[in-house]
Amino acid sequence: MKYKSVFDIIGPVMVGPSSSHTAGAARIGRVARSIFGRQPEKAEITFYGSFAKTYKGHGTDVATVAGILDFDTSDLRLKDSITIAKDLGIDVSLTTAEELTEHPNTSRIRLSDEKGSTEVVGISIGGGKMEITEVDGYSLKVTGSAPTLMVLHDDRFGMIAGVSNVLTKYQINIGHMEVSRKERGKHALMVIELDSTIEDKVLHEIEQMPHIVSVSLLVPNP
Template identity: 40%
Template sequence: MEFISIFDVLGPNMVGPSSSHTAGACSIALMARKMLGEPAARAEFVLYGSFARTYKGHGTDRALLAGVMGCSTDDVRIPRAYELAKEQNLTWRFSCNETETEVHPNTVDIDLTGITGKTVSMRGESVGGGKIRIARINGIDVDFSGECNTLIVVHKDRIGMAAHITSCLSQAEINIAFMRLFRESKGDKAYSIVEFDGKLPEHTKEKILLEQDVEHVMLIQIREG
């Protein structure tokens, strides 16, 4: 039997009007900003399904723009997102894809370029009640919710990589809640996604990066404890 929380019924603490079209959109964009790891200089959004049809009326555009600037779902600045973006010299573009239909109705692709030139590409889905699903990172299909602290390790797909990552986390006394690996193909680039409890020490990221086949480490810290 599956139980639901009262918070699933009430929805998130948010600036509305919609938990799926506003709060969910903001959470997706904030996730992309955390993956980028620095302020964004340029943001491009491609919207699908109902996002594409109603994004202006439901404030999805403002929520997405605010999210990539680091705003959370309850940030009162969300309605002023366009003004804030201009103040921060952030350029943006929205477009709609109404031909691709084999996607979740509330789907957005986000391409970010940071102030130092770093880039990240991400597909997110707003699945209802403010909850989200990250479905793609840099062209590789993935699957995680972003509700827990999450470590994303980009590395070559080879024997021993999972052991290296878990060893580094164990030495930092990090409890792993969930771990999955996604890859382009055998022996190619892979993404190990680890959801965990507690706060990850900065030196743990550096230790993971010491392995020559680790390309990049992204940290999404949702909770401190």
């Protein structure tokens, strides 16, 4: 096995006890918060598999909520995150499910307020790393290791070329791209991993394109 850095061997800087059940869970929560784009009024969290069996002992519950509060994995406030969330007026609910999932360390997070909601499914794959496998019912793969552009758009011809042309205009290189849709001719979600982050003016230009529903940028967590 090849390692990209020493942190792949010794794990992340984190509040313990487990890189998979604590740090990975916190990063899932933090990406969910980033996709939602603001502090939620309600956070509904469901744990599956190993998460469901050991979430209290391994701190998966407080870690996930800490991520939703946008705390880093090394933030000492992690252990008090549920109390902090309640003090901020966030309604937090924690449940478990016996439903079998493809990965044992799986969580489903639904964040909502009066403006709308976002539902994210993530898995903790070890060493503090995670993957987002679903957003609002769209299947995808987001690791959070690179700046990631997420574009929800009408499922029409030319959309991929249009977004790519904007990125080319600003000399932004695409590392990986995938498109997911629930039903042909409705909406589709374009997920693009970039070699560098992008300025707000680029996001704005993409937002102004015809048939674009929403645009968001996920910046890598520390």
